[in-house]
Amino acid sequence: xxxxVLLLALIGAWEAYAQLxxxxxxxxxxxxxxxxxxxEDRALLWSNFTVTASEMGLGxxxxxxxxxxxxxxxxxSAVLRRALYPLLVGSQTIxxxxxxPLLVAWWxxxxxxxLAIVALVCFFPIVVPTLDALDRVDADLRKLMRxxxxxxxxxxxxxxxxxxxxxxxxGAKLSVAVAAIAAVLAELAxxxxxxxxxxxxxIPQFETARAFAAVLILSxxxxxxxxxxxxxERRLLPWAHQPRGTVP
Amino acid sequence: xxxxxxAPGVARAEIQTELGSVSLSDVRKAFGARRRGSAAxxxxxxxxxxxxxxxxxxxxxxxxxxxxxxxELVCGLIEPDAGTVDAAPAALMAxxxxxxxxxxxxxxxxxxxxxxxxxxxRAREQAIELLHDFxxxxxxxxxxxxxxxxxxxxxxxxxxxxxxxTVLCLDEPFAALDALTRQEMQDWLAGALAIAPRxxxxxxxxxxxxxxxxxxxxxxxxxxxxxxxxxxxGVARPRRRTDPxxxxxxxxxxxxxxx
Numbered sequence: 243x244x245x246x247v248l249l250l251a252l253i254g255a256w257e258a259y260a261q262l263x264x265x266x267x268x269x270x271x272x273x274x275x276x277x278x279x280x281x282e283d284r285a286l287l288w289s290n291f292t293v294t295a296s297e298m299g300l301g302x303x304x305x306x307x308x309x310x311x312x313x314x315x316x317x318x319s320a321v322l323r324r325a326l327y328p329l330l331v332g333s334q335t336i337x338x339x340x341x342x343p344l345l346v347a348w349w350x351x352x353x354x355x356x357l358a359i360v361a362l363v364c365f366f367p368i369v370v371p372t373l374d375a376l377d378r379v380d381a382d383l384r385k386l387m388r389x390x391x392x393x394x395x396x397x398x399x400x401x402x403x404x405x406x407x408x409x410x411x412x413g414a415k416l417s418v419a420v421a422a423i424a425a426v427l428a429e430l431a432x433x434x435x436x437x438x439x440x441x442x443x444x445i446p447q448f449e450t451a452r453a454f455a456a457v458l459i460l461s462x463x464x465x466x467x468x469x470x471x472x473x474x475e476r477r478l479l480p481w482a483h484q485p486r487g488t489v490p
Numbered sequence: 491x492x493x494x495x496x497a498p499g500v501a502r503a504e505i506q507t508e509l510g511s512v513s514l515s516d517v518r519k520a521f522g523a524r525r526r527g528s529a530a531x532x533x534x535x536x537x538x539x540x541x542x543x544x545x546x547x548x549x550x551x552x553x554x555x556x557x558x559x560x561x562e563l564v565c566g567l568i569e570p571d572a573g574t575v576d577a578a579p580a581a582l583m584a585x586x587x588x589x590x591x592x593x594x595x596x597x598x599x600x601x602x603x604x605x606x607x608x609x610x611x612r613a614r615e616q617a618i619e620l621l622h623d624f625x626x627x628x629x630x631x632x633x634x635x636x637x638x639x640x641x642x643x644x645x646x647x648x649x650x651x652x653x654x655x656t657v658l659c660l661d662e663p664f665a666a667l668d669a670l671t672r673q674e675m676q677d678w679l680a681g682a683l684a685i686a687p688r689x690x691x692x693x694x695x696x697x698x699x700x701x702x703x704x705x706x707x708x709x710x711x712x713x714x715x716x717x718x719x720x721x722x723x724g725v726a727r728p729r730r731r732t733d734p735x736x737x738x739x740x741x742x743x744x745x746x747x748x749x
Binding site: 288382383385386387388389390391392396400401404479480481482 | 562565566567579580581582584586588590591594601602604605606633634635653655
């Protein structure tokens with residue numbers, strides 16, 4: 243509620259400034275101009291949105307699959323932990339801005355280099371909370387499973403994997419926001435469609451309001467994705483959100 | 491609470507009638523020296539302990555004297571440095587209930603059965619029956635956070651019983667409960683064990699709990715733990731806490747504990 247009030251106040255101030263200061267629309271379009279662009283260019287925005295949304299969605303999917311595989315193998319093997327963890331951290335220092343054009347040169351203007359970049363950026367925020375949750379499983383629970391004669395795999399399936407699910411969802415939520423940025427960066431490096439591509443073309447065409455509209459769509463999409471994941475979390479893992487009951 | 495317990499029929503049918511025994515002789519266990527220069531801590535030093543089939547043996551001792559180590563040895567979770575541990579397969583029940591928060595009471599109780607490869611439906615059926623015997627009717631679908639501490643501990647006990655192990659290692663099972671619930675649970679456990687006998691090694695720092703529940707009480711010294719006294723509790727069950735014989739035994743045990 244307070245977020246809405248704050249947002250409306252900010253938009254109001256922005257509108258007032260844009261209208262009253264006489265700043266040129268190509269430098270700072272008023273919110274009303276952005277809204278107009280949103281309506282007038284809706285077909286153009288929509289077709290480019292579907293491109294970016296699929297880059298984000300598929301890229302995150304790749305990141306989740308690889309990230310879970312990576313977290314689980316590190317969890318099971320001390321050797322892999324020592325071998326992979328430094329590489330993982332190192333992968334986050336790769337300057338995407340430099341690598342993105344290279345990937346485009348290798349794989350062309352299509353979907354593949356975008357998926358690679360989104361996945362590269364989203365991978366880390368998924369691996370770390372998942373691994374963290376796996377590592378923090380109560381040692382006494384593992385002991386309990388051993389007294390029941392459980393195999394390593396049974397302990398993983400019945401205890402560790404469910405316990406790690408909140409970590410996986412936290413990671414997915416973290417990666418939503420960076421996925422949008424990654425998709426736009428990937429498109430700026432070389433593309434023929436997508437919201438990033440649209441922004442890149444809109445500025446030299448003096449269609450600043452359209453570029454702002456594209457940004458708006460992207461932010462709203464990221465917020466909606468985040469909410470959806472939070473909803474899934476509450477539905478799927480109600481136990482992770484309940485306060486632990488105390489003595490009767 | 492006693493009146494709510496019926497004979498756990500399914501559990502009894504499932505579990506071999508032959509109860510296991512536990513025998514520790516002259517067991518030594520030390521920990522540590524992980525860092526160079528730090529001395530190893532001797533937890534147990536020449537501890538001998540026997541539990542005949544169906545016997546309830548309580549082990550009391552000051553905090554941190556290695557009681558939990560003793561149970562881990564019995565359960566085969568760790569190996570002794572010296573001496574021998576000879577025990578039938580044992581199930582461990584800890585102070586914390588260790589219920590899985592994402593599983594319902596029934597599925598938590600059925601955990602050991604599922605590990606043993608029993609099908610979901612059959613495992614649930616047995617768990618439901620036992621929870622019914624434990625006065626948890628209508629709570630089968632509740633998740634641990636919806637249950638009281640005493641209820642959770644009963645679910646944990648059902649899970650331990652359904653593991654099919656005839657030796658139970660109870661590690662301060664009621665220490666996390668408030669005093670009133672703790673007494674209720676002690677009476678409840680006495681009743682449950684009267685109906686479904688098991689060989690029990692009960693570790694506690696609550697002398698009264700030991701006297702009320704056990705056939706025999708073993709008193710350990712501070713670390714490194716040695717057996718300083720063994721008291722036979724020859725009082726018929728059901729026992730009343732106020733029984734003069736029990737009160738006298740409690741005083742005796744406390745004296746031994748204080749050294």
